[in-house]
Amino acid sequence: MSQNDTRAYLASARAWLAEQAPAYSGAARRGLSVEEDLALGRRWLHLKSEHGYAAITMPKIYGGGGGTEIEKVIFTNEENNYDLPTGYFGISLGMPVPMLLKYASEEVLRELVPPAIRGEQIWCQLFSEPAAGSDLAALTMRATPDGDGWRLNGQKLWTSWAQYSDWGVVVVRTDPTVPKHAGLTYFYVDMKSPGVEVRVIPKLAGESEINEVFFNDVFVPDAQRMGGVGGGFKVAMETLMIERYAVSDEAVGGISVEKFVDLAMRTRINGQPALADGEVRRLIADTVAERQGLRSIHRRAMAAIAAGTEPGPEGAIRKLLGARRRQQVSAVAMDLLGVDGVIMTEGAQPTEDFTESWIESPPLRIAGGSDEILRNTIAEKVLGLPQDHRPDKGIPFNKLS
């Protein structure tokens, strides 16, 4: 894509957003219930799909934009300037649908991908369990053969948007007699199947998107298997790899450094503008330097993904650094606000409200590869340091105590 093409794409995306986005963002969302907001989000996604702006990199025959990674980055950057109801579809179009594109048959793709891209259906990702988070391969949810399919029994946890989902991808244990990584299999499952029960988990604050999902004798046809029997861990890792690189905006969904600079210009420390304080200046400079540094690292990772190669593990540092940075900058913003920081703007997004930005930071450091797991990966894959002590290594899963 030449510089001119890029500029032209940016210009038309910007113009289109300026015309269309206001009716779906900001004031248009104020006072809406979650259900109403979700409905607005579905309409927004549908509109985008008619103009090639939904699932920009996915093939046109399924309703995608048929565009490039660069176009997606450009559009997403612009779209983030508006406070649009896109969050409900972030996981759906981010991980499960791309995995489907990799593993499902043409017939299945024609049936299931277009409704997902148009926002008519939502997909969730059923990975973590009460006793399997960072150690995903320790999961215990079982799938046992039953005719031309499988019976699923067990519990998943932290499943985002499960309460609104039509479909999910799930990784389960099909063989407990082999070591833990080898006994897993990956399926897609109809969330409306008999025996699926979704319970919302209240969060520390705000509307909750997280759920626990119970499976009681849920039938899944073998045709809905993605990858080989026993090959589920590999497919799960491919999914997580996408997730780790999926952080699409530079403030990780929180307040931008520009908004922080605004705040530092209008608040005071010891009678002086906060911006005159050396520590505040250093924080801003470090934040800007980190953001700039991450740009080309992220672009290299995206280029690798677009070229079909695996990006280096260092590409995931955008998630590692970005989440911590959002938490830190938001906390300092609250320090500058003083007691005013207790007042959160009703319905405000984390991109607008400092306290909101802070309070919703923790899960970003935990989900999709915690800070600690990402550090382990960098230490092992980049620096060549030994793996942690793993007493369960090589032992059949059902022989573990």
Place this chain on the structure above:
Amino acid sequence: MNFDFSADQKELADHARRFLGESCTFDRLRDNMAGEEAYDRSLWQQMVELGWTAINIPEAQGGLGMGSLELCLLSEEVGRVLAPVPFFSTVCLGAHILNQLGQESLREQYLPPIAAGESVVAVALMPGLGQLEYADGCASGALGPVAWLGAADLLISRARDNHGTECLVLIDAKHATVARRNIDGVVLDGLVRHGQAEFSATPARLLASGDEARRLIELALAQAAILTAFEQLGGAQACCEMARDYSLERYTFGRVIGGYQAIKHKLADVQVEIELARSNAYYGAWALATDAAELARAAALARISATEAFTLAAEENLQVHGGIGYTWEANCHFYYQRARLLAINYGNADYWSQQLLAGLQAAH
């Protein structure tokens, strides 16, 4: 912009790394610190023969006519081994400033000796290093501490004329009216010899004054920031590798310490800072090579990240080594001291933060 160096440039860097890896050992650094010579003359001579002092000098003045990208890569390699030679002040700054001058006669006179390795340059650009007054072809005042001032053939310095106008002057550092000495004894990082000097009506060439002087100084400081960032990057990378290697050798509680998360996460953090610093240094290299409008911003970003990375890498390298890391025998101290020296030289982190913020506010 996804900047990367060309294959030829990478080959130059590989060659430099091999050469310096073999010739500039820690034992040689210790010898240098114990010796009388201000810098390692035989190493310098080898660098001259490799053409490193000629690299950014035009062919018409006896140079190789290459650009700042090659300098970036050589700076990284020099930083990796802490080569005790006046490469930064002579080549990265001295030759750069002289090459920017409008008067061809000055370039003709001063660049060929630098290319030939016959002229070592000390440069004093940051405020706070003393003050020179310039009037009627002479400079008076005092400077110091300035790197390599005691050993230099030439000095390029900031000065003020008798109207208070900022100017840039060039002085024969060996002239009889220059009373100079190396700062010896207990100093930070004895591998970079700093000197002090008093000037009494010392003959001086006016290189530029007023706006032109400020333009040259600003450009030289951006160049200094970006090339220092590469030097810091080389040092940080060396520290990280040293700590990694040691953590794979050293046993506690029955296994190598590199297997414990306390060490793994520490070194992962160092590696992450290095990746960021590399990314920003490359951005700086691109801005320098293309004379981009965002040069000042890129310089500040490169410098801020590199200072952060080298500081963390040098401190944690020593920490990973434990007690032995604090001894003269282990080599951690070379980097520990160099990291701090480069953090305070040519603008500390607060200086570059202010530069960056001034740009941000202007854009606001």
